[in-house]
Structure formats: C-alpha cells, structure tokens
Amino acid sequence: MKIRVGMGFDVHELEAGRNFYLGGMPLPDAPKGAVGHSDADVLIHAICDALLGAANLRDIGFHFSNTDNRWKNMDSTFFLKEVTRLVHEKGWRIGNVDCTICLEKPKVNPHIPAMKKILAPLMDITEDDVSIKATTNEKLGYVGREEGVCAYAVALIQKE
Known part of the structure; x- marks a missing residue:
C-alpha cells in the first residue's frame, strides 16, 4: 500500500456583523464572522489544502480562485x-484528517x-477518521486579539 500525507493551513480575518461558518455549519453564537470570497470556512479550506497537497494537486486557490465570481459566497x-x-480520480482514498482550529470565541x-x-x-470516510481539535491563542497575536481565525489540517491518503 502506498500512503502520502499533506498539510493545510488557512487564515481569515474576523469582522462583526458577519455570519461565521466553520466545519460546514454556521456558528450562531459567534460574535464575529470570517471575511472571504466564499463563505470563508477556514477549517474546510485547510482540509482541502491538506488533501490537495497529499495528492500533489496544488492548492485550493488553484482550483477555486478568489478572483473567480463562480465561487463568490460559495458554501465551502x-x-x-x-x-x-x-x-479519488487520481486513485487515492482518504485515510484520515486531523485538524486544529485556533480561535478565541466562541x-x-x-x-x-x-x-x-x-x-x-463529504470525504467518504467515517466520523472516527475526522479529528477536530480547538485551542485559543492565549490572547496572543491576531487570534488572541480576536482579529482572525486560523486552522491547520493534516491528511493521510492511500492507494493499493
């Protein structure tokens, strides 16, 4: 069996009065929302980059450019x-993803x-194959000042 791993990272500015989407769902208790061309779901964007990197398929911006109006306000x-x-087209199957979200509130x-x-x-894997962790930035930096949110993801893909 052949395996590969990929790493993804994404960051978005936070702004009051915006909806906040994370992990494919709105978080109604969020005091601010992420700013972006699409719905700015930082977790999904990091996962996409991890998977694309593992499969040597470039990055999310290559496939879904933030200058292309087809992706404006798109659900991630x-x-x-x-x-x-x-x-899957390249013959790979997703083994698992491990993610960390850095956010002060909510x-x-x-x-x-x-x-x-x-x-x-969405990835044709089980819930047990999706690890999501969350941490604050202990009030340090742009995350700590509640100016932004970031997410990291690592993905393992495999083929026979």
Missing part, C-alpha cells in the same frame, strides 16, 4: 466534495460532533 462544503472527487468544542457529521461523508 462544495469545495471539499470537489477536492474529494479529484483525489468555544468550538460543543460544535465538534456536528462538524464531524457534516465533514466525514
């Missing part, structure tokens, strides 16, 4: 479905089970 679950299709942990229910089927 669409991107993850398409990335999964691209990975608390992410109560939402993790619902995010896993959304993300796992």
